[in-house]
Amino acid sequence: MRRDFPRNLDSLSPLYEFAEKLxxxxxxxPGVRFPVHLAxxxxxxxxxxxxxxxxxxxxxxxxxxxxxxxxxxxTSSKEVTVTxxxxxxxxxxxxxxxxxxxxxxxxxxxxxxxGIHLIQNLAxxxxxxxxDGRGEVIFTKGSGNEDV
Amino acid sequence: MKMFExxxxxxxxxxxxxxxxxxxCEKAQGFMDGLEGANTLDFADLEYISSAGLGILLKxxxxxxxxxxxxxxxxxxxxxxxxxxxxxxxxxFDIEAxx
Numbered sequence: 001m002r003r004d005f006p007r008n009l010d011s012l013s014p015l016y017e018f019a020e021k022l023x024x025x026x027x028x029x030p031g032v033r034f035p036v037h038l039a040x041x042x043x044x045x046x047x048x049x050x051x052x053x054x055x056x057x058x059x060x061x062x063x064x065x066x067x068x069x070x071x072x073x074x075t076s077s078k079e080v081t082v083t084x085x086x087x088x089x090x091x092x093x094x095x096x097x098x099x100x101x102x103x104x105x106x107x108x109x110x111x112x113x114x115g116i117h118l119i120q121n122l123a124x125x126x127x128x129x130x131x132d133g134r135g136e137v138i139f140t141k142g143s144g145n146e147d148v
Numbered sequence: 149m150k151m152f153e154x155x156x157x158x159x160x161x162x163x164x165x166x167x168x169x170x171x172x173c174e175k176a177q178g179f180m181d182g183l184e185g186a187n188t189l190d191f192a193d194l195e196y197i198s199s200a201g202l203g204i205l206l207k208x209x210x211x212x213x214x215x216x217x218x219x220x221x222x223x224x225x226x227x228x229x230x231x232x233x234x235x236x237x238x239x240x241f242d243i244e245a246x247x
Binding site: 009012013016020030031034041042045101102104105106107109110112114117118121 | 239
């Protein structure tokens with residue numbers, strides 16, 4: 001399932017509904033839905049935030065892959081893959097390791113920087129490519145690896 | 149989808165409901181900016197939070213701890229609890245999981 005979303009925060013609600021419809025149809029567990037929704041939001045918001053002068057839509061594709069027998073119920077093993085394509089945005093490698101000290105005391109904490117850290121920890125696989133002004137991020141999460 | 153709502157409960161706790169995503173931050177921050185002293189946030193009906201929401205909690209906690217009080221967060225579901233754990237928030241907030 002693929003759709004283009006306008007590059008602004010008003011797209012977050014339609015983006016959620018878009019993916020949720022597919023998750024309902026395929027009986028995706030809450031332990032997979034939550035991190036996938038989180039990754040979609042964090043990646044989408046990054047593309048919006050770091051490209052304030054870009055007006056092109058952001059393309060989002062969500063697919064469900066059956067890893068075993070396709071019984072289409074809660075017991076079958078499934079993998080959700082989300083692909084976001086940012087045409088015209090700056091290069092932003094979401095797979096690059098960042099300095100986030102989650103053990104820092106409160107007085108040393110500053111808001112920001114946690115989104116990519118969370119995605120990197122929640123993903124089964126996270127891929128990024130950038131060529132000719134076109135960035136593509138692929139986030140994959142499968143059942144059996146639910147940690148939230 | 150449940151829209152994000154934030155309001156005072158009958159016992160003075162702050163009830164958070166729905167999904168706290170980046171689009172709801174202005175609403176959440178506006179309410180949090182009005183908090184003074186020690187406060188309890190009840191997350192029993194909060195389904196989702198992203199890093200934008202974590203930023204609001206952090207900013208509010210820093211302000212309140214600066215005046216010798218702070219936030220306690222109760223009834224946290226297991227998804228949000230793990231987001232807190234990955235963020236190290238369990239060390240800077242008083243957090244109680246949902247029973």
